[in-house]
Amino acid sequence: MEPLKTLWYEEDTDSIVFIDETLLPQSFAVSRCMTVTDLGTAIKTLAVRGAPALGVAGAFGVALAARRSAETSFEKFCRQVLEDASWLSATRPTAVNLSWGIQRVINRMLTEGSVREAKEAALSEALAVAREDALICRKIGQYGAMLLPDHSTILTHCNAGALACSEWGTALGIIRSATEAGKNIRVIACETRPLLQGARLTAWELDRDHIDVTVITDSAAASLMRRDEIDRVVVGADRITRDAVFNKIGTYMHAVCAKFHSIPFYVAAPVSTFDIVNMESEIIVEERGRDEVASYFGRTTIPDGVPVKNPGFDATPLELVTAIITEKGVLSSPYNIRNIVETSNNKSPG
Amino acid sequence: MEPLKTLWYEEDTDSIVFIDETLLPQSFAVSRCMTVTDLGTAIKTLAVRGAPALGVAGAFGVALAARRSAETSFEKFCRQVLEDASWLSATRPTAVNLSWGIQRVINRMLTEGSVREAKEAALSEALAVAREDALICRKIGQYGAMLLPDHSTILTHCNAGALACSEWGTALGIIRSATEAGKNIRVIACETRPLLQGARLTAWELDRDHIDVTVITDSAAASLMRRDEIDRVVVGADRITRDAVFNKIGTYMHAVCAKFHSIPFYVAAPVSTFDIVNMESEIIVEERGRDEVASYFGRTTIPDGVPVKNPGFDATPLELVTAIITEKGVLSSPYNIRNIVETSNNKSPG
Numbered sequence: 001m002e003p004l005k006t007l008w009y010e011e012d013t014d015s016i017v018f019i020d021e022t023l024l025p026q027s028f029a030v031s032r033c034m035t036v037t038d039l040g041t042a043i044k045t046l047a048v049r050g051a052p053a054l055g056v057a058g059a060f061g062v063a064l065a066a067r068r069s070a071e072t073s074f075e076k077f078c079r080q081v082l083e084d085a086s087w088l089s090a091t092r093p094t095a096v097n098l099s100w101g102i103q104r105v106i107n108r109m110l111t112e113g114s115v116r117e118a119k120e121a122a123l124s125e126a127l128a129v130a131r132e133d134a135l136i137c138r139k140i141g142q143y144g145a146m147l148l149p150d151h152s153t154i155l156t157h158c159n160a161g162a163l164a165c166s167e168w169g170t171a172l173g174i175i176r177s178a179t180e181a182g183k184n185i186r187v188i189a190c191e192t193r194p195l196l197q198g199a200r201l202t203a204w205e206l207d208r209d210h211i212d213v214t215v216i217t218d219s220a221a222a223s224l225m226r227r228d229e230i231d232r233v234v235v236g237a238d239r240i241t242r243d244a245v246f247n248k249i250g251t252y253m254h255a256v257c258a259k260f261h262s263i264p265f266y267v268a269a270p271v272s273t274f275d276i277v278n279m280e281s282e283i284i285v286e287e288r289g290r291d292e293v294a295s296y297f298g299r300t301t302i303p304d305g306v307p308v309k310n311p312g313f314d315a316t317p318l319e320l321v322t323a324i325i326t327e328k329g330v331l332s333s334p335y336n337i338r339n340i341v342e343t344s345n346n347k348s349p350g
Numbered sequence: 351m352e353p354l355k356t357l358w359y360e361e362d363t364d365s366i367v368f369i370d371e372t373l374l375p376q377s378f379a380v381s382r383c384m385t386v387t388d389l390g391t392a393i394k395t396l397a398v399r400g401a402p403a404l405g406v407a408g409a410f411g412v413a414l415a416a417r418r419s420a421e422t423s424f425e426k427f428c429r430q431v432l433e434d435a436s437w438l439s440a441t442r443p444t445a446v447n448l449s450w451g452i453q454r455v456i457n458r459m460l461t462e463g464s465v466r467e468a469k470e471a472a473l474s475e476a477l478a479v480a481r482e483d484a485l486i487c488r489k490i491g492q493y494g495a496m497l498l499p500d501h502s503t504i505l506t507h508c509n510a511g512a513l514a515c516s517e518w519g520t521a522l523g524i525i526r527s528a529t530e531a532g533k534n535i536r537v538i539a540c541e542t543r544p545l546l547q548g549a550r551l552t553a554w555e556l557d558r559d560h561i562d563v564t565v566i567t568d569s570a571a572a573s574l575m576r577r578d579e580i581d582r583v584v585v586g587a588d589r590i591t592r593d594a595v596f597n598k599i600g601t602y603m604h605a606v607c608a609k610f611h612s613i614p615f616y617v618a619a620p621v622s623t624f625d626i627v628n629m630e631s632e633i634i635v636e637e638r639g640r641d642e643v644a645s646y647f648g649r650t651t652i653p654d655g656v657p658v659k660n661p662g663f664d665a666t667p668l669e670l671v672t673a674i675i676t677e678k679g680v681l682s683s684p685y686n687i688r689n690i691v692e693t694s695n696n697k698s699p700g
Contacts, residue, residue, distance in 0.1 A: 025651075190569075191651070194567055200652070207656050214659055215652050215658045217544055217568070220659065253569050302541075302549045302565050306554075307565070309574075310566075
């Protein structure tokens with residue numbers, strides 16, 4: 001079976017093509033962004049989502065802004081692209097990869113001296129980001145697969161799959177790699193309220209690849225752990241600061257329960273997810289809209305006037321994380337986040 | 351404001367009247383059961399739900415079966431009512447209160463010698479069960495209110511409110527009693543997937559009574575605990591065996607997370623919820639239908655063919671429970687479940 005591709009840049013038309021994830025699993029359709037505004041909308045509505053995919057989308061977004069700019073003065077061109085990039089970056093403030101992808105293409109572009117060269121450089125760098133993302137996921141998969149026992153059941157939360165990357169996936173990439181290596185892996189996918197990325201996306205993409213997957217409500221996970229039905233927890237990450245992993249709301253609950261039941265808790269993420277500057281306390285967690293929780297496909301589930309708290313992410317302190325699986329290898333406690341990122345930065349062109 | 355009444359027996363028409371909870375919060379409507387089959391359907395569809403309410407419903411159900419029986423032979427009459435009662439009891443196997451309410455009215459009825467007397471006795475006993483339920487909730491409320499600090503935030507799961515009883519509530523009864531005593535209490539209601547009893551019912555009934563309530567997704571609870579935003583957890587119970595509390599799926603996760611954060615975890619339940627015979631391992635947890643998780647108001651959220659695990663309840667070992675609040679007082683570790691039930695049985699007519 002062809003590996004699932006989630007988003008790509010179409011050079012002929014200068015547009016970004018992506019699977020519209022808001023429509024899954026009811027229908028499978030690809031959409032197209034012709035402008036940075038289109039892309040921002042796709043990101044805000046979570047039609048494009050997932051930390052690594054946002055890195056690629058950010059990179060593509062800068063390329064798109066550059067390629068579609070009509071400015072002829074290099075200075076004005078740069079100012080326009082930077083404005084677009086800054087707007088795009090603010091569409092998902094907690095996810096570090098989006099601004100990472102944007103910044104990487106911007107940095108590359110600014111080394112050029114003309115509009116024409118900058119346009120070429122932006123596209124070439126963005127395509128490199130996408131290519132590298134696919135390779136990175138394969139490497140994460142290979143490192144992580146070694147940690148999954150044969151005949152084991154893996155709990156995952158949200159979607160850290162091919163649909164969260166350009167392809168293969170991080171957490172689900174590990175499951176794919178383990179399966180490809182001949183291991184018998186069963187997956188428990190938490191539905192992941194409010195937007196059900198686990199039910200809609202993880203279940204869809206694993207089922208597509210004939211990997212055994214069962215969906216549960218998020219709150220059922222702990223009781224499965226108690227009954228020895230979970231061998232490992234594997235999740236993705238949106239940002240890893242020096243002290244904590246930011247990921248989809250609910251991740252922290254699984255980490256606490258995994259600790260309580262002595263179940264290894266793994267985070268799968270590319271090095272681009274690391275934020276070596278900040279501590280948990282410095283990160284503002286995106287508070288998302290009331291309707292995501294209070295209204296379900298147009299049907300009201302919470303009485304009018306009753307407030308809702310809907311944080312998009314939570315923070316899991318590194319003490320609860322057994323290992324972080326990156327493309328550079330497997331990190332475990334004591335985590336030297338700064339070290340791995342600096343080693344990696346020296347090697348990559350960004 | 352009038353206290354909210356959830357279900358009652360209408361003697362003129364020999365029928366059971368109840369708030370149809372499947373319609374809340376979109377609309378408020380009362381329905382009527384003319385037969386035990388109607389009542390069984392209302393219980394199976396969760397139009398009538400909640401452990402204490404099921405006790406009252408079971409009692410009313412036996413009265414209804416008795417009152418509507420056309421049998422004139424006492425033996426045939428008893429056989430018919432027992433058959434109806436046994437069928438009714440099986441509609442929710444995990445909840446101990448349903449069979450408790452049924453059994454109590456049956457026992458009373460069987461002390462009589464004629465159909466006429468048995469019909470009278472069944473009704474009178476069923477009405478006593480309902481009256482006592484209301485009194486029990488008030489007592490639980492009074493005992494529990496003392497445990498809630500002024501200006502505190504209480505996390506609750508599912509609905510252990512007036513809507514789960516004949517009135518007042520158990521977990522929410524405690525919150526009502528604390529509020530009535532002048533304490534400033536704020537409630538965080540977990541929405542409680544899959545059927546959203548927290549979002550739909552708890553939010554609705556607390557908002558109706560002007561108690562400050564905010565709804566969150568179930569998986570956000572742990573991260574609020576981490577940020578010191580939860581002072582106490584208070585939940586109800588469907589069955590308390592000698593070693594564990596069975597309650598809505600998700601309760602165990604909150605108990606583990608409360609323990610991890612050193613937050614008191616309280617269970618509010620009438621003595622009728624205790625099952626002194628069984629251990630956790632002997633209880634079969636009701637596995638509910640796939641569609642509750644996979645299809646949301648008719649919209650598919652999980653790809654066809656992907657299996658779902660949907661246990662209705664989980665078991666929280668008593669070690670994780672700080673106290674159980676009953677109408678007889680507050681129990682804490684070491685729990686002598688048998689003792690409290692036997693003391694209570696000597697006093698009550700069942």
